[in-house]
Amino acid sequence: MSEPLTIVEGIAAPLPLKNVDTDIIWPGLPGLSLRRGDQARNAFARLRFDPEGAERPDFILNQLPWREAKILVAGSNFGCGSSREMAVWGLVEWGMRCVIAPSFGDIFFNNACLNGLLPVILPENAVEAILATITDPERSVLKVDLVAMRVTGSGFNLPFMLDEHRRRCLLHGLNETGATLQQIETVRSFGKSYADRFPWTRIEGEKIA
Amino acid sequence: MTRPRTLYAKIWETHLIDERSDGSCLLWIDRHVLNEGTSIQAFDSLREAGLTIERREMHLAVADHAVPTDERGGPLPAGTRSDRILQLERNCTEFGIPHIPYLSTRQGICHVIAPEQGFVLPGMVAVCGDSHTATLGAMGALGFGIGTSEIEQVLATGTLIQQPSKTMAVEINGILGDGINAKDVILHLIGVIGAAGGTGYAIEYRGSAIEAMSIEARMTLSNMSVEAGARVGMIAPDEQLIQWLHGRALTPRGAEWDEAVAYWRTLPTDPGATFDRIVQIKAADIAPQVTWGTSPEHVVAVGAAVPDPESFADPTRAAAAARALAYQGLQPGTPIQAIAIDRVFIGSCTNARLSDLRAAANVVRGRHLASHVEGFVVPGSTRIRRDAEEEGLDRVFIEAGFEWRHSGCSMCGGAETAPPGTRIAATSNRNFEHRQGRDVRTHLVSPAMAAAAGIAGHFVDIRQFGKGRA
Ligand code: SF4
Numbered sequence: 309m310s311e312p313l314t315i316v317e318g319i320a321a322p323l324p325l326k327n328v329d330t331d332i333i334w335p336g337l338p339g340l341s342l343r344r345g346d347q348a349r350n351a352f353a354r355l356r357f358d359p360e361g362a363e364r365p366d367f368i369l370n371q372l373p374w375r376e377a378k379i380l381v382a383g384s385n386f387g388c389g390s391s392r393e394m395a396v397w398g399l400v401e402w403g404m405r406c407v408i409a410p411s412f413g414d415i416f417f418n419n420a421c422l423n424g425l426l427p428v429i430l431p432e433n434a435v436e437a438i439l440a441t442i443t444d445p446e447r448s449v450l451k452v453d454l455v456a457m458r459v460t461g462s463g464f465n466l467p468f469m470l471d472e473h474r475r476r477c478l479l480h481g482l483n484e485t486g487a488t489l490q491q492i493e494t495v496r497s498f499g500k501s502y503a504d505r506f507p508w509t510r511i512e513g514e515k516i517a
Numbered sequence: 518m519t520r521p522r523t524l525y526a527k528i529w530e531t532h533l534i535d536e537r538s539d540g541s542c543l544l545w546i547d548r549h550v551l552n553e554g555t556s557i558q559a560f561d562s563l564r565e566a567g568l569t570i571e572r573r574e575m576h577l578a579v580a581d582h583a584v585p586t587d588e589r590g591g592p593l594p595a596g597t598r599s600d601r602i603l604q605l606e607r608n609c610t611e612f613g614i615p616h617i618p619y620l621s622t623r624q625g626i627c628h629v630i631a632p633e634q635g636f637v638l639p640g641m642v643a644v645c646g647d648s649h650t651a652t653l654g655a656m657g658a659l660g661f662g663i664g665t666s667e668i669e670q671v672l673a674t675g676t677l678i679q680q681p682s683k684t685m686a687v688e689i690n691g692i693l694g695d696g697i698n699a700k701d702v703i704l705h706l707i708g709v710i711g712a713a714g715g716t717g718y719a720i721e722y723r724g725s726a727i728e729a730m731s732i733e734a735r736m737t738l739s740n741m742s743v744e745a746g747a748r749v750g751m752i753a754p755d756e757q758l759i760q761w762l763h764g765r766a767l768t769p770r771g772a773e774w775d776e777a778v779a780y781w782r783t784l785p786t787d788p789g790a791t792f793d794r795i796v797q798i799k800a801a802d803i804a805p806q807v808t809w810g811t812s813p814e815h816v817v818a819v820g821a822a823v824p825d826p827e828s829f830a831d832p833t834r835a836a837a838a839a840r841a842l843a844y845q846g847l848q849p850g851t852p853i854q855a856i857a858i859d860r861v862f863i864g865s866c867t868n869a870r871l872s873d874l875r876a877a878a879n880v881v882r883g884r885h886l887a888s889h890v891e892g893f894v895v896p897g898s899t900r901i902r903r904d905a906e907e908e909g910l911d912r913v914f915i916e917a918g919f920e921w922r923h924s925g926c927s928m929c930g931g932a933e934t935a936p937p938g939t940r941i942a943a944t945s946n947r948n949f950e951h952r953q954g955r956d957v958r959t960h961l962v963s964p965a966m967a968a969a970a971g972i973a974g975h976f977v978d979i980r981q982f983g984k985g986r987a
Pocket of ligand 1: 581626916925
């Protein structure tokens with residue numbers, strides 16, 4: 309379960325990079341915990357901190373007002389690469405609730421919606437315009453409304469789209485496991501007919517390991 | 518008459534339990550592979566919610582990401598990496614999930630052992646908490662990587678909520694040139710469509726060049742669909758695949774095998790079925806590829822030079838290229854073959870199967886690594902390591918100055934790293950910043966190209982390498 313999300317309003321930080329992969333978002337450094345709740349410090353760790361662990365003052369997310377950001381605006385293919393859900397947990401635990409980009413890595417996009425991080429896809433030129441706007445600290449506040457499906461900021465008001473299923477997951481902080489377990493009898497009867505059709509897909513536990 | 522369907526649509530439709538009004542679909546999952554990297558929190562969540570495993574025998578767990586590859590046999594060295602391996606084992610015991618122990622002869626990289634064991638078969642839907650699950654598409658299966666929340670769902674319900682992808686046909690016709698490997702094919706494709714070119718699509722590789730490829734080569738291809746942005750990369754099952762699967766440890770036997778084979782023959786995409794996008798590539802156009810930057814789309818043919826960022830029309834691509842060159846410590850215009858390397862890494866789920874090791878061994882046999890180059894060979898599975906040793910490949914590598922390692926993800930996943938600044942010719946799949954260690958510079962190449970770079974000390978064109986020598 310994640311925290312329900314309807315409107316995210318706050319500082320938006322510009323990260324005008326393409327192909328920000330999940331190794332950048334959540335580097336697999338030695339000695340890290342893989343558990344939820346421990347991930348805030350590792351979000352963008354290599355960009356935020358130097359090898360000694362001190363903050364890098366030149367990184368935008370270490371600077372005011374953007375260090376308070378709840379929204380991140382980035383280039384295309386954000387979250388490509390590894391499936392590590394820690395990348396999403398890290399962003400959320402660090403305080404992000406929304407990422408706006410022209411496109412996202414498929415697995416990251418899905419992970420985000422299951423963890424209360426709203427991924428908003430906008431056309432490349434719109435993202436560029438937003439990036440330019442929020443680089444001005446005076447105009448860095450955005451409002452992303454998942455009910456009205458609009459992004460508003462200084463001088464713009466743009467619609468976005470998200471499929472109904474993922475929208476509901478985010479609005480209600482839904483857990484898909486719980487929802488599916490309510491249907492478990494349907495699943496089991498499907499399983500019976502599936503096994504009749506494809507008996508060769510069965511496998512005996514003892515044989516496996 | 519039934520409507521012509523793609524391989525993807527056929528598998529999707531047989532696994533569809535329920536389609537909801539919001540467009541989401543509940544899918545039956547046949548097989549789930551687990552590793553120690555992404556499953557820990559999923560078991561924690563099950564425990565917290567008091568949930569159990571819906572179908573135990575559909576899962577198979579193996580440690581690969583964190584396992585040490587320098588030594589095997591003794592107790593695990595203390596530390597986080599060992600804790601993860603032991604935690605996976607404890608979770609599997611507690612929840613009753615089949616598990617291949619760390620010291621088993623069946624241990625290996627999850628995407629290598631799942632096909633090797635015959636755990637994943639044509640027509641199945643198979644998932645794993647790792648993006649390179651796309652590899653399983655070479656089995657004529659629908660394989661895709663999932664996050665930890667989804668692992669939890671598969672454990673608790675044996676199903677997943679998904680949405681259908683768009684479909685893309687990548688048609689590669691003709692004959693690949695000498696020395697051109699599946700790795701070059703996929704890197705070339707990524708160069709053409711970009712690292713986000715496949716986003717939202719399930720790719721099906723088709724055409725005469727694909728049909729002619731070995732099953733192992735097809736796995737290299739489907740593996741790196743992820744680097745093209747696609748979650749899925751499939752190849753239709755054919756007679757070669759059926760033979761390859763026959764007799765593997767977990768494949769069906771007797772009448773069930775015959776029934777399965779009859780079904781598998783119905784899976785290939787029907788003539789007349791349509792795809793949302795078609796990309797056509799001529800096999801003859803593909804040269805050996807080398808990446809120069811920090812995204813797999815930063816790739817050129819070995820005969821080319823490092824591009825000038827200013828040559829990119831799109832300003833964000835130009836900025837990305839400039840940043841990549843700064844990270845990689847390269848100047849625009851440097852010929853690829855003038856780039857000297859410090860290390861060779863032959864390993865990973867992309868290129869550490871027996872045929873990959875043979876290809877590299879054929880290059881290094883009777884030669885030696887350049888004096889400033891270190892080399893590591895990390896077989897994709899313990900069985901591959903054993904098979905390679907039976908052929909004497911270990912001695913070929915050792916005599917050429919390589920370290921002959923035990924199987925695991927090693928220098929692909931970041932558990933084993935190189936010192937800062939090292940420049941690596943790697944057969945793995947990601948050249949991301951810091952992926953192989955802090956400030957480490959990765960160049961992705963095929964196994965033969967990596968081996969040749971190690972011998973020469975810099976990148977060379979495998980098609981010319983060794984010419985004029987006995
Ligand atoms: S070898 Fe590399 S890409 Fe493959 S599963 Fe391991 S870490 Fe992932």
